[in-house]
Amino acid sequence: MSFLRNEKVRGILYQLITIVGFVLFIMYIAQNTSDNIEARGIKSGLDFMQSTAGFDITETPLEFNHTSTHWDVFKVGLANTLIVSAFGIVLATILGLIIGVARLSSNWIISRLANGYIEIFRNLPILLQILFWYNVVLASMPSVRQSYNFFGSIFINQRGVYTPRPIFEDGSWLIAAGFIIALLAGWLIYKWSTKRHDETGQEFPVFLVNLGLLITLPILAYLIAGSPVSFEYPVFKGFNFQGGRTFTPEFLALLFALTIYTATFIAEAVRSGIEAVNKGQKEAATSLGLTPTQSLKFVVLPQAVRIAIPPIINQYLNLAKNSSLAAAIGYPELVTVFAGTSLNITGQALEIIGITMLTYLVISLFVSAILNWFNKKMKIKER
Amino acid sequence: MAVYELKPTKQPPLSERGAIAWIRHNLLSSPFNILFTILSLWILYIIIPPMVKWFVLDANFVGNSKAECTGDGACWIFIREKFKIFIYGFYPESEQWRANLTMGLGALTVALAVIDRVPRSIKIASILMLPVVAIILLSGGYFGLAYIETNQWGGLLLTLVIAAVGIVLSFPIGILFALGRQSKLPIIKTLSVFYIELIRGVPLITVLFMASVVLPLFFPEGMDFDKLIRALIGITLFQAAYVAENIRGGLQAIPRGQYEASEAMGLTYWKRMRLVILPQAIKVAIPNLVGSFISLFKDTSLVMIIGLFDLLSMVTLTTNDRDWLGLSTEGFVFVAIIYWIFNYLMSRYSKNLEKKLDTNNKD
Numbered sequence: 001m002s003f004l005r006n007e008k009v010r011g012i013l014y015q016l017i018t019i020v021g022f023v024l025f026i027m028y029i030a031q032n033t034s035d036n037i038e039a040r041g042i043k044s045g046l047d048f049m050q051s052t053a054g055f056d057i058t059e060t061p062l063e064f065n066h067t068s069t070h071w072d073v074f075k076v077g078l079a080n081t082l083i084v085s086a087f088g089i090v091l092a093t094i095l096g097l098i099i100g101v102a103r104l105s106s107n108w109i110i111s112r113l114a115n116g117y118i119e120i121f122r123n124l125p126i127l128l129q130i131l132f133w134y135n136v137v138l139a140s141m142p143s144v145r146q147s148y149n150f151f152g153s154i155f156i157n158q159r160g161v162y163t164p165r166p167i168f169e170d171g172s173w174l175i176a177a178g179f180i181i182a183l184l185a186g187w188l189i190y191k192w193s194t195k196r197h198d199e200t201g202q203e204f205p206v207f208l209v210n211l212g213l214l215i216t217l218p219i220l221a222y223l224i225a226g227s228p229v230s231f232e233y234p235v236f237k238g239f240n241f242q243g244g245r246t247f248t249p250e251f252l253a254l255l256f257a258l259t260i261y262t263a264t265f266i267a268e269a270v271r272s273g274i275e276a277v278n279k280g281q282k283e284a285a286t287s288l289g290l291t292p293t294q295s296l297k298f299v300v301l302p303q304a305v306r307i308a309i310p311p312i313i314n315q316y317l318n319l320a321k322n323s324s325l326a327a328a329i330g331y332p333e334l335v336t337v338f339a340g341t342s343l344n345i346t347g348q349a350l351e352i353i354g355i356t357m358l359t360y361l362v363i364s365l366f367v368s369a370i371l372n373w374f375n376k377k378m379k380i381k382e383r
Numbered sequence: 384m385a386v387y388e389l390k391p392t393k394q395p396p397l398s399e400r401g402a403i404a405w406i407r408h409n410l411l412s413s414p415f416n417i418l419f420t421i422l423s424l425w426i427l428y429i430i431i432p433p434m435v436k437w438f439v440l441d442a443n444f445v446g447n448s449k450a451e452c453t454g455d456g457a458c459w460i461f462i463r464e465k466f467k468i469f470i471y472g473f474y475p476e477s478e479q480w481r482a483n484l485t486m487g488l489g490a491l492t493v494a495l496a497v498i499d500r501v502p503r504s505i506k507i508a509s510i511l512m513l514p515v516v517a518i519i520l521l522s523g524g525y526f527g528l529a530y531i532e533t534n535q536w537g538g539l540l541l542t543l544v545i546a547a548v549g550i551v552l553s554f555p556i557g558i559l560f561a562l563g564r565q566s567k568l569p570i571i572k573t574l575s576v577f578y579i580e581l582i583r584g585v586p587l588i589t590v591l592f593m594a595s596v597v598l599p600l601f602f603p604e605g606m607d608f609d610k611l612i613r614a615l616i617g618i619t620l621f622q623a624a625y626v627a628e629n630i631r632g633g634l635q636a637i638p639r640g641q642y643e644a645s646e647a648m649g650l651t652y653w654k655r656m657r658l659v660i661l662p663q664a665i666k667v668a669i670p671n672l673v674g675s676f677i678s679l680f681k682d683t684s685l686v687m688i689i690g691l692f693d694l695l696s697m698v699t700l701t702t703n704d705r706d707w708l709g710l711s712t713e714g715f716v717f718v719a720i721i722y723w724i725f726n727y728l729m730s731r732y733s734k735n736l737e738k739k740l741d742t743n744n745k746d
Contacts (some may be wrong), residue, residue, distance in 0.1 A: 007652065015570040022574065029601045036600045107416050108409035109423045123726035124719050125681040128695055132715045135699075321586035327688055339592055349596040357585045357593070364584030 033350065048346045049074070055341055057332045059248060070342050077334035078359060084251060084333060085320040088258040092319060093312070095259060096266025103271050114267070122264040127325050129261055134253035134329045141249075144240055153233050155241060161252060162234035165245040171225035178221030179214070186210035250331035254323065262319045266312055273308025274300065306378045310371055317367045321360060334359060449707055461710045462717050465701050469717070472537015472692050478529060482540050485517045489547060497732065514548045533611040537692035539721065541611075545683045545693065549618040550676050556619065557626025562656060564627065565634050575627070582624035587682050591617045595689040614686045618679070625675045633668030634660065667740070673733035677726050684722075694718055 037044055049071040057064055061079045064072055102114035121129070139158065142148065147157035155162040186209075193204035222229070234244030277300050285295035324335040339356045343349055398404060410420045441456030444463075452458035462469070471482050492509045495501050521544070524530035536544065563575030582590065594617030599608065608616075637660055645659040665672075687696035698714040701707065 010652075011568050015568050018574065019570055032603050033600045036604065039604060105419070106409070106412065107419050107423075110419050113423050113426065119727065120723070123677075123681075123723045123730065125684040125695070125722055127684045127687065128715065128718055128722065131695070131699065132719075135702075136712045136715060324586040324588045325685070325688075327588060335586070335588055335592075339589065343596070349592075350600060353589060353593050353597055357581075357589050360586060360589065361581065361584040364580075 037350075042347050044348065044351070046351060048348055048351070051346075053342060053345065055345070057337055059251065059332055070338075070346065073342050074334070074338050074355070077332060077337040080331065080337075081320065081323055081333040084254055084258070084323050084326070084331070085316075087255055088262065088319050088323070089316050091255070091259040092262040092266055092315070095263035096312075097270060099263060100267035100270025100274075103267060104274060118264045118267055121260050122268075124261075126257060126261045126322050127328060129257040130253055130325055130329060133256045134249060137256075138249040138253055144236075147236075147241075153231075155234055155236075158249070159240065159246075160249050161247040162241045162244050163247070164231040164233045165243070167230050167232055169228040169230065171228040174221040174225040175218050175229070178217040178219075182210075182213040182217040185213055185217075248331070250326065250329050253329055254326050254331050258319050258322060261322070262315050265315045265318070269308045269311040269315065270304075272311075273304040273306075276307045277303045309374060309378075313367060313371050313374070317364060320363060320367075324360075449710070457713050457716070458710055459713065461707050461713050465707070468538060468701060469694065469697055470539045472541055472697055473535040474537065474540060475529075475531065475535065478523075478531060481520050481523070481528070485520050486540070486543065488516060488520075489513060489543060510551055514551050517544060517547065533609050536611065538697045539694045541686075541691065542680075542683050542693045542695075545611075545615060545618060545686060546676075546680045548615050549622050549679055549683070552615075552619045553622035553626050553679075556623035558630055558661070560623060560627035561630035561634060564631055579624045579627050582621055583628065587618075587621050587685055588688060590621045591685060591689050593617065594620075610689075610691060614689060614691055618683070618686075622675070622679050625678070626672065629668045629671040629675055630664060632671060633664035633666070636667045637663050670733045670737040670740070673729055673736070677729050677733075680725060680729070681722065694721065 034044075050069050052066075053068055053070050053073050054066060056066060057073070057076055059080060060076050061083060062072070062076050064076050099114045099117055102110050103118065105111045105114070141156055141158045144157050144159060147155040147162075149155055153164050189204075189209060190206055193206050196202055196204065232243050234241040234246075236242075281299055281303065282295060285299040290298065323333055326333045327336045327340055330336060334356060339352055343352045346352070394400065398407070411417050437456045439456070441454045443452040443454045443456065443458050443460055445451070446460050447464055449458065449461070452460055467476070467479075471479050474482055492513045495509050496506050519525060520528070521536065521540075522531060522533065560575045560579055563571045564579060566572050566575070591614060594613045595610070598613055598616065602608075641659060641663065642655070645655040650658065683693060684695045686693050687699070692700065695718050698718050699711075702711040702714045
């Protein structure tokens with residue numbers, strides 16, 4: 001039996017045992033599942049996606065009515081997940097950057113305040129924060145008749161926030177074109193200035209010039225096209241506000257909680273990224289005669305970004321996954337309407353949960369692909 | 384001969400020492416800083432006084448019904464009256480000593496695990512014993528203890544049970560998956576990678592739905608799982624993937640020489656791992672592991688969505704009580720304080736460990 005002591009033989013044996021056990025387990029589960037499904041009279045397969053859902057959804061970025069199918073439910077849910085995630089990512093990044101920089105401020109009171117913010121909100125469950133915003137803060141808003149009124153255009157009450165809605169008329173494409181041209185020009189300027197900087201050492205105020213382009217070109221296009229954008233204001237009619245854009249309390253509670261919670265982690269990533277830059281690097285930059293601004297711009301930030309970006313991207317993914325907690329307050333995203341309502345109507349748990357998981361998995365894989373690309377690009381090139 | 388006498392050193396000028404210098408350097412060093420200081424003081428002024436008023440000055444402490452909450456501040460009477468429900472859920476009052484004993488044993492286990500001088504074997508034994516003892520003690524049915532169904536468990540007790548069981552059981556599973564992912568055997572490696580990435584790619588709530596709705600379909604009719612056990616299975620399997628990734632980080636931090644040296648000594652795979660590699664890898668991974676335990680502790684609140692009555696959902700339920708309507712702020716603040724204390728202590732512990740283990744020379 002000495003050949004059993006050979007590690008290679010053992011390896012093959014272990015793998016055989018694993019694969020046989022795995023296959024048997026899967027077969028056992030599959031057999032039981034099909035038996036159970038038959039016994040309980042549940043349908044199987046994906047036909048249900050084409051059948052009429054027969055319920056209404058409160059927020060529908062895509063077309064949806066009572067004749068829509070479960071496939072439409074899926075699409076609306078996914079769209080709502082992506083919308084709240086996109087808003088959340090933008091806001092959390094802004095807030096996180098501010099808090100992260102404030103945390104490193106030389107001003108003692110500012111850095112303590114930022115630290116307090118991080119310590120408080122990072123240590124509370126996100127579900128608690130969502131429920132708090134929904135049941136305490138937003139529920140204490142005034143009734144529709146007593147809405148808070150900001151300049152007669154923004155209204156806040158129990159049913160949500162009402163803001164003006166931009167209406168794009170003919171010729172609006174010029175504004176978009178102006179924006180795209182500004183982006184292209186900015187990229188070319190960046191390339192050109194980097195090349196010149198590498199060759200001659202001369203600097204060019206890339207950031208300011210590009211910012212100027214990004215602001216002026218769309219405005220110029222707006223004026224040339226003859227002001228094609230107008231605003232539709234919310235107006236109080238009958239029992240509620242009509243027109244304008246409405247943000248529901250469900251959406252806002254979820255958005256606030258996700259933003260505030262995720263911002264703490266982004267702030268920590270920013271802080272640890274800047275702190276991780278070796279002290280010697282800053283000292284060397286100073287001894288080369290760089291000013292503090294130059295040292296930050298050319299030495300510290302390029303290294304800090306390389307460390308800070310991967311955890312920040314991971315936080316974006318976490319934010320998208322956490323948006324599924326909307327199920328607790330009924331914001332109609334993927335888990336609430338598809339894994340919730342559709343599942344209750346059809347009873348096809350296996351298929352629906354499977355599709356939901358697969359959807360999140362695809363989003364995750366997409367984000368990790370971006371992350372890998374970034375890491376490869378940022379890898380230190382040694383000569 | 385003149386002898387040189389050392390004169391006493393002069394103190395720095397008044398503007399460079401003591402509180403004045405500290406304020407000058409840390410609060411007023413530049414016009415911008417002055418502006419920021421004023422801004423922060425203003426923010427503090429807006430937040431702190433109303434909060435102190437609400438929490439303490441205008442709050443109501445005496446009485447035993449909502450009618451006695453006459454002040455403008457918080458109605459802490461509500462918390463005091465419902466305290467037992469928040470902590471034990473529907474656990475029968477005459478048996479609550481069992482819950483207290485369990486929580487005491489949990490605290491003892493944590494204390495043993497945190498103190499350095501306790502031998503590792505005792506730490507591991509007490510941690511592994513905890514879930515078994517806790518479940519026997521809480522559910523009863525043996526040793527003359529009355530049987531108490533799990534749907535009567537609730538409140539903080541349930542939160543702690545879920546967190547403790549999740550942390551302890553996910554650990555060995557996580558180690559196996561981490562070793563599997565680092566293994567040279569292709570099939571085992573593929574299965575481990577597949578599992579870890581699948582679980583880490585989906586939100587916990589879908590895993591919990593899977594465990595609560597789909598899991599019963601996987602097993603023959605009549606083999607019925609308790610709701611709590613289904614949630615525990617879901618949480619443990621979810622947490623195992625994160626533990627595996629943390630341990631993998633530790634495994635990758637071990638120098639190759641350690642692997643080669645242990646191989647050269649002729650140790651078998653399991654001995655190499657158990658005696659040489661894992662003790663070092665786990666030590667490196669502890670700060671990250673504690674981080675993932677904090678996430679797990681916060682995530683236990685999700686069991687609310689599948690209908691278990693943990694601390695958060697117990698409080699939410701109680702705020703709908705007809706005699707105590709309109710007190711959800713007090714309820715949520717109470718839950719927040721409890722969660723915060725646990726998480727803050729854990730994160731402090733992990734920061735201290737990080738400092739102890741960190742030998743890098745950083746600013």
